[in-house]
Amino acid sequence: MEGSCSWEQKTLIGELIQGMELAKQLRQNLGAKSSAETREFLVQRILSSYEKSLLILKWSGSMGPGQQHQQQPQGGGGGLGVATNLPVPESPISVNESPRSDEQDPISKKRKVLPRWTDQVRVNSENGLEGPQDDGCSWRKYGQKDILGAKYPRSYYRCTFRNTQSCWATKQVQRSDEDPYLFEITYRGTHTCSQASNSVQPPTSPQNQDQKPINHSPIPQQPQLEHCSPMFPSNLRVATEDLGERAAAAAAAPGFNFPSSQHGGLMKGEDNFSPFILENETFLGSFSPSFVSPATPESGYYPVSPFQMTNSAGFQNVHRSDSDLTEIISANTSATNSPIPDLDFSLDHVNIDPNFPFDTPGFFC
DNA sequence: TGGATTTGACCAAA
DNA sequence: TTTGGTCAAATCCA
DSSP states (O other): OOSSOOHHHHHHHHHHHHHHHHHHHHHHHHHTTOOHHHHHHHHHHHHHHHHHHHHHHHHHHHSOTTOTTTOOOOSGGGOOOOOTTSOOOSOHHHHOSHHHHHHHOTTOOSOOOOOEEEEEEEEESSSOOOSSOOOSSOEEEEEEEOOTTOSSOEEEEEETTHHHHOOOOEEEEEEOSSOTTEEEEEEESOOOSTTGGGSOOOOOOHHHHHHSOOOOOSSOOOOSSOOSSOOOOSOOBOOOOOHHHHHHOOOOOOOOOOOOTTTOSOSOTTOTTOSOEEEEEEOOSOOOHHHHSOSSGGGGOOOOOGGGGOOOOOSSOBOOEEEEOHHHHHHHHGGGTOOOOOOOOOOOSOBOOTTOOTTSTTSOO
8 A cells, every 4th residue: 555545545434434424324214214125225335335345454455565456366355456546558458468468379278367357147037038148249158167166067158259350258157056046257358359349348447437327227127138238237236256155155956057148048958947037137337438349358458446346226136246357457567577366356245335435535546 | 051059178277 | 186268079950
């Protein structure tokens, strides 16, 4: 935390202040005999504020001085990566070497270091739709793998236009151990194909988020082939996934398959989860227009803030997304040859309220 | 018949 | 050595 005006500090203070104010509101509501719903909502927000504060502290504490914006510990307890105040890398494409080379080398089997972020889609069997909604992009499944500690196999998809348009965007779909109706979709890389404008873009900074209109609809209309760039998720709940919990979740279950956007059906017939309905498919955070059409896959290295995950106001729905700052951050640091670990973190159990005051006084320097 | 999916094998990172 | 990610041949399907 360099200087007296670190982003973390301000954010932390803002969170605490917000929590205090919410507590006051709750107090007033208690006296005013407000509805239980209102009180519950306030409690939810208060808890959210404190959880965020704790995450900030946790994250900050795990970073070396002056590195908060550049690295993030890997592992479930990673906490939040806050790179918000980082400007979009002037030239993310050229700044990176390894990620870029990886991404440009389709033949390499090396684990790609691409911008990665996770979205979660909750489905339910009531609506009759088959599987989670299409995210607006054309994906082609190229693999499935049983993941250690996970009850369900993970499916791998890549852009249909990978060959024709050299679009290296990929996504992984993993059904939640704890909630079979919850799918965690990890996007890697950004679309550079013709459907890029519809593609899911990595979350961006809070600043950007503030500028985005927020859809406060608590219940998203069953998105029809919505654009990948999920406008605003109606979920206000941003859960961070605790990596440890995954392993903990144990029971077994049949593998699952995720319907591809082109087929709509389940990938694996034996799956008993047939009629899935997308209850929520959103992507927390806002997307800066400047991120919409990266010139190259590498350009997907965006500064991201966990808080951009904040968003609209759904009340009960599950959803959330998280981001992976790793590569994004590396874009900003590679120039200094700093080894950047693959920082993958997610936020689970954290409810980020849609009204997170990024404009809280002092939020920004 | 062409495009998409399945699945075992391979490879590199951890 | 283990595990995750990808490849590519086989298979499926419209």
